[in-house]
Each structure stands twice: as C-alpha cells, then as structure tokens.
Amino acid sequence: MTAARRLRVAYHDPDPAPLLRAGVRPLLAELAEAGLPAFWARHWRRGPHLRIVVEADEPTWERIVRPAADRHLRSALAAHPSTTILDPDALREPHRLLAAREREHGPLEPLQPDNTVEEEAHDPRLHVLGTPDAVALFEGFSQRTAEAALTVSVGEGPALSSHVVDLMLVIAGRVGGYIERGFVSYRSHAEAHIMGAPDPAAVRALFDERSERLRAPLVRRVEAHADETSPPRLDEVTELVGRELVRSAEEAGPLLADGRLDLDVPAGPGEGVTGEQTRHSAFHRTLRDSGDFERTLREASWFLRYRVALNLLYLHLARIGVRPVDRFLYCHVVADAVEQARGVDAVAMVAAGATDLVGGQS
Secondary structure, X not given: OOOOEEEEEEOOOOOOHHHHHHHHHHHHHHHHHOOOOEEEEEEOOOOOEEEEEEOOOHHHHHHHHHHHHHHHHHHHHHHOOOOOOOOHHHHHHHHHHHHHHHOOOOOOOOOOOOOOEEEEEOOOOHHHHOOHHHHHHHHHHHHHOHHHHHHHHOOOOOOHHHHHHHHHHHHHHHOXXXXXXXXHHHHHHHHHHHHHOOOHHHHHHHHHHHHHHHHHHXXXXXXXXXXXXXXXXXXXXXXXXXXXXXXXXXXXXXXXXXXXXXXOOOOOOOOOOOHHHHOOOHHHHHHHOOOOHHHHHHHOHHHHHHHHXXXXXXXXXXXXXXXXXXXXXXXXXXXXXXXXXXXXXXXXHHHOOOHHHHOOOO
16 A cells, blocks of 8 residues: 655754654654554655655554654654754745755745654655556665664664765666666766856865775775675675665566656756756766767666666665765765776766667676
C-alpha cells in the first residue's frame, strides 16, 4: 500500500541529531515492531522539518501511529528543543525558487512553529515519478535505508566524507559498469554547478583548492575501488546503502523499459544551458557540440539505470545533511581523483565520442 499520511516535525536547528536519536529512532523501531513500513526525510517547505512517512490505514494510524508519535516525538522535543529563530522574509524568495526547481506542491508559508508535530496528507510525488511503481521503488529504498541514514546522521556510523565518497565510487563501478565510465556524471554535475554560479571563476577556484588538498587520499581510495581483485572493505552502513542503491537500479530496469519510470523532466523557463554559461565549462561546451552523442548516451540502458542510482544517492545525501553545494564539491573532487588515478579525462572522452560511454559493459 502507499502511505496516505505523514508526520512533520518542525526542528529549525541545522542539526537534527538530538531529535533523530531521542525521538525518530525509537518511533521507527516501534513502527517496525508493529509491521508498519516507514521512512524519514529532511525537508524545507514551511521551514526545516523532518517528515516521517508511515504505511498505515486510518484505523492503524489512530491506534498505533499517532500514540507512538506522541510518546516519542513530543518527549524528544521537550528534552532537546530547537532554539534557532528563522526570518520568514529571508526564506521567502529562496523557497519560492526551490519549489519551482523541485516541482514541490503545497504552501510555502506560514512557517510551522518550531518544536511542533503536525500531520498532513502524504504527497508521493506522482507528478514527478509518474507511476505508483516508480513511487514504490523510491520509497522502498528510503524505507530500507532509514536506519542507516539515521546512524550516519547522529554520528554513530562512518565518517560522513568517507561514506559519501565510497558510495559515489560504489555506484560508479557497480552500476556505471566501471569507475572510468561512471565518474563522468560527477564531472558533468560539478561543471553544471560551476557554470551556473553567479561567479563561476570563484567557485572553480574554491573547488580546485579543496580538490588539491584532498587529492592524495582520494586517489588512493579510487585505486582501491578500481582494484577488482581486492576491493576495499566497507563499513556495514556504507555497504548496506551501496547494496540498496545497486538493487534499486536493477529493479528500475523494467520500469524504465516500459515507461513506468521517466527521468526526463521538461525544463522550466530559463533552465536551459546558455552559450554564455558553457563559456565557463569546457565539459559542457564539448557536450553541447557533440551532436547526437549526448542523446545517444542519455538513451543508453546502463545510463538510465545509473541515473536512478544517482537520484537515490543524492536523496540519501540530502537526508544525511549534505547540502547541495557540498554535493557538487564532492562530485568535483571525486572526478578529479578518478582522472588522476585512472589516467582518463572526461572532456576528452566526450570530445572523442567515446563508445564505451554509450555501450559496452553494463
């Protein structure tokens, strides 16, 4: 079944770890014991909050979910209240732009009062995902990785940076076919962010400085992941999330093949790439001039599955507190490390119309 209702817990502090540890974790445990699939996510609409989505019919919600939420969430909020004061005026325009970009439905104001619990209808984002099967794929991943994401978010799992880098390399290799092919998407995403920034040169300089500082350990990590004879041993949390990303990409295959999952979102006004923007990115300038290469790549079956894994990875990163700008930085430094470790160049691969980007092992 699909969840009809969800909880939203307003918590305006930037770090919700106290609420996750004291409230969300015991709530999810009680719901699991009752056989009720559930997951949590961070969200921004009407102010920072946690969403807890539970598959439960109306009688079960009244009998189990609401009493459990009252016990665990309200006591956690009382013991660990958020103290951040938000300025609604400062959030209004950024939230309006974010809602348009994410195709987020629903009111943006008023902000939900801090440290409160509300119930609302669950929007499974059918207008984005297209079909109930696609919703089930995405929400199933979120359910199966809920505890892992919580563990990382409260600082009980692997170091955040190690977790992120390992997951990026895992899906580049296991879903992308091999790291030297999968990494190209990271270069593309980082370059899109840089060229779309108000000051592309400043962003690139910052990203390059971070990349240079982190280069040596990242190159070693890339080499470890690329060694098929002795792959790196991952911690349990990262291994679980990586396994679920691979599983979800495989399960997406039939949905992509028969149109039950469509990843192509029509561009909104002003969202197309301009010639002025590509002036700041050799990668996207080359891709724009590649003729049919980009279209052929985007239609490749392996690439469609890889895009699903990337979408789910980025949702996971948002849930564990990785900001979009930091996600793009990770893309940049990982792409740099792959190019150095494996002797490849994303721009040259696109310029050559590299056949292994559109076919080959998948």
